Amino acid sequence: MWSDLDCDVKEQYELKHMTTMGVGGPCAYYLAPRSLATLEPLYARCRELGLPVLAVGNGSNLLADDAGYDGAVIHLGRRLKGMRVEGDTLIAEAGLPMPRLAWAMAKQGIAGFEFMAGIPGTVGGGVVMNAGCIGKDTAGVLTAITYLDEAGVLHRKPAAKLGLGFRSSSLQGTRSLILQAEFRMQRGDEQQDVMARTRAAADIRKDKFPLHVATVGSTFKSPPAGPHPGRLIEEVGLKGHRIGGAEISRVHANWIINLGSATAQDVKRLMHVMQETVLRKLGIEMEPEVLIV
Structure with a gap:
């Protein structure tokens, strides 16, 4: 299926290995092209097979679902760094x-x-x-x-x-x-x-920001003119709040940390608590910056 294309291929490879948050279930196919020239025929092959495609670089802003991704993940961040x-x-x-x-x-x-x-x-x-x-x-x-x-x-x-x-x-x-x-x-x-x-x-x-932790970084967008989500989340008393293996960082409240056993569902539930509490107590609606797959 892929042998004529210049790329690494894995089946049922977990997205948690491709994201900085370290959560996410398996994708149908993991594809890591070895050159830019491979991308066009690789993308065409995915279309021929009827596979949805997700492009991943460093996975630093992605929250991948626990159920995984029923399609092909093209990992651009593996080799295409020229x-x-x-x-x-x-x-x-x-x-x-x-x-x-x-x-x-x-x-x-x-x-x-x-x-x-x-x-x-x-x-x-x-x-x-x-x-x-x-x-x-x-x-x-x-x-x-x-x-x-x-x-x-x-x-x-x-x-x-x-x-x-x-x-x-x-x-x-x-x-x-x-x-x-x-x-x-x-x-x-x-x-x-x-x-x-x-x-x-x-x-x-x-x-x-906290260093050497599993996270997507800023969970909600921080508008240049404010108000900044970290301050809002701290103001409503959620700093350090935990659901399952996911915790709102004690260093910066707009960061969610995977303590080692978090699931995507834990992170999503924590995001909901952050949004709902800030809206209810302060009347401010926060917009997610993280992309949910």
Whole structure:
């Protein structure tokens, strides 16, 4: 079925092994392409077989269901991590970790990517979520993407037509598959200044958030103008609240931690308690940032 395609294949592979939260049941097929050239025929094969497709980079913003996924998971973050420079454009493959991109640019004194050092996701996921940190986001440097639409047709689309908003894009909720992204390179800054800003962005996570834990990071979106969910959740007394193996972090209340035995259902129930309590006590509705599969 897959032997003629250049990819690793596993059947009934659990999504908990692909997500930073460490929860999620088995998918029908796990597919890890070894090159960008494999993606188009691989996606076409999934369509021929009638398989729904889920693209996963680092799995840092996904909450996968305990029942798993009855389709094919294409793991872009396994090998598709290349990048190259063409003139003033940086072209990065979808599976490239954003911190790696940030540091690579900083070492060359190229500005604009510093904020990515504080984001645990990959380029593909960063585009879909318009990921951001320290007041900057992906939309600020993105110029175009190459992707396969839901019919398997290859496109190159400028960033201006992606509907990029606060932690959102028109790609969310679709089965489009990003191959690579193009970014504008800003030259002229002193290399030591870019390195310092990149280091500061990376240090934000160390200073504000729990480290070395199983989590998806921010559970609910934090609007630039506030109010920030972490403060709201703490205000209603839920910091440290636990359901099953899932706990609201005692370090940052907008993070849910898998203590080691959490199920996706535990996390979902805890999210519901957070939303319902904040709405009931403070009249504020929080919008999930985590993507539920």
